[in-house]
Amino acid sequence: MSRSAWRENPWKQNPWFESVAVAQERARKRLPQPVYGALVAGSERGQTIADNQAAFAEIGVAPHVAGHHEKRSMETTVMGEHLSIPVIISPTGVQAVHPDGEVAVARAAAARGTVMGLSNFASKPVEEVVAANPATFFQMYWTGDRDVMIQRMQRAHAAGARGLIATLDWSFSMGRDWGSPEIPEKVDLRTAVRFAPKVLTKVRWMKEFAKAGVIPDLTAPNLAPPGGAAPTFFGAYYEWMTTPPPSWDDVAWMRATWAKLSGRPFMLKGVCRVDDARRAVDAGVDAISVSNHGGNNLDGTPATIRVLHPIATAVGDQLEVVMDGGVRRGSDVVKALALGARAVMIGRAYLWGLAANGQTGVENVLDVLRGGIDSALLGLGVASIDELTPEHLVIPDGFHRSFGG
Template sequence: MASTRTWFETVAEAQRRARKRLPRGVYQALVAGTEAGVTMNDNVDAFGELKIRPRVADLPATRDLSTTVMGQQISFPVLISPTGVQAVHPDGEVAVARAAAGAGTAMGLSSFASKPVEEVGAVNDKLLFQTYWVGSREEILARAERARSAGAKGLIVTLDWVFDSRRDWGSPFIPEKLDLRAMARYAPQVALRPGYLARWLRSRSLPDLGVPNLGPREATPPTFFGAYGQWIGTPPPTWSDLAWLREQWGGPFMIKGITRPDDARRAVDVGASAISVSNHGGNNLDSTPASIRCLPGVVDAVGDQVEVLLDGGIRRGSDVVKALALGARAVLIGRAALFGMAAGGERGVTNVLEILRQGVSETLLGLGHASLHELSPEDILVPAGFAIDRKV
């Protein structure tokens, strides 16, 4: 169906609407990559280098898109990736979680989210809670246990971050808190986007830059930059730290940010049940290869010892199928879901998920497969030199 006022046909159209509806600084924060944006752009562009090998007869009338990830049955192989403070819409992560639940898939919730884990867990029973290595071991474990009490079925530990926020085109202004000075600075941008302001006025709230999931539920949430400062001050984890947290958690456990086969093997050694091949959406070290370029080497290194997911650059259902054909069990989406949220709130996220679901089904049909589990590398033409790190 063609795009209408309430429905968009592609994720690209969702992004165009997000750009029209968000204040410039908010949109920049959503799309910006580190430094020159080489990795961020390659995450998306690399999928175009992979070609699909379709069939023309004996095609399946129906396709089974379901799979399991971290013990959760999901209706199709797309999960919500944990992303930080979501100022694109007043309903934030709660609306994203509702949309994911409606689509029958899992919600990854960031420890730097704008909504409490209890509110998100109440609307999606396939909740995966994400934490950075922030604070002491005791604080990290307490954060995870709070999430478990709120219904989290799995824990994601994100490691692909080195605090490099430089951008060649300039970083958008993000205030410590929405005081009068910050509002005055943003006022000219907001005035050009009256719909954005109206949504917040109807919600009788302002964008909350607090981080409510970092400490105890009853504690006053730190500001985003207060939490960021605590994170910077925490020594990076060792593999022994990760093995300890895996043992203490005792449930499904994902390490996110893997790009190298040797790191993938170490993740298996510490008992991870899943890994995500990810470069933080191009917001970590620039010039890191696209996630999809790293995927085959990681899959070769760990085989079926651990569930392998991919995060980064997914914009179409065919992208999802390409990742699965190269060995991923499922993919996670971040910016695509936020574009949908900015374009249409919860309905916009539902729209994005439906675009991807339809695209996966259509691509499976063209490949002649009745199930995701029939996909293999033979379905994809991979150009010479595309995949990296097959042995390292």
């Protein structure tokens, strides 16, 4: 069957999609409005979330006309894990877009030879996710006291997590100019009745959960105390909000505690400044993710692709640098790698694939990115992502943003 035939009637003939944009559109049509709204929203006016994507479009490429390589390599390593493609699954909370949630995503990542990032706000327990993909990095926020955090690290280590990601870039900005989607604290009969007008029109989404014999799970099982019940998402969020924010000494403690417990690597996620990147080196972290929380932290923060190169230039020889924020195409990945990232992390892109077609949809997204990366490497005349440099790009004057350096 041709791709044009698939496009004419994609749901009846084939669920394959050819771009992340198409996955997003299918997710929009499939999901209840509050669920889809939670995926696309950014903080305040949405300036940062918009810039995350728009900034990639400002960068051009400088292709060669001949002398291309027949074979091209996309392999790399991040925190000791081999990747067949320089794209990592970024940890995202409560994946109620599909009944299999994080387990489906983990299986897709394993099938495509990459790492799964699992949020401690996830809807599936770390033990199930690691079983689906042993190459899993467990993510933690700074929530609860140190004894509670140690217990959560111990659980992740016992489950077999290969690394720890500490996400600290969050300022609890509540206001959104277009309004925040309503998210219930739990799904019960009263909630079902109240949300029925928004849900009953999404028949395929409802059938998926009915077939699996489950309802959308809004609890956080990885935050459950030993022998206790999992808190609701909002219960976990309240703990996070009421925990005093961490200092750099706390970051060093977290890294040292995880290293002593597991001997495995530690990533600090949320770095946007050169001075913070240098402090991360001083704290002994193994990797950083240049990130603005997908536009959900402090609005007005520049796109991560704008701040990547100054940070990678300053500390890239002392720790590993990855980037997340706004990646929708393989060419976006290539641009990030050329500016100093070892790999990128994706969030919304794979969630749209999950919503569109479950595990296969996530695999589809990774395949789309792989194809785009390969096309860019071919056109640029390089045999490996390791050969990429800023000279392969056309970067406008004033594009980069550097703070604290």
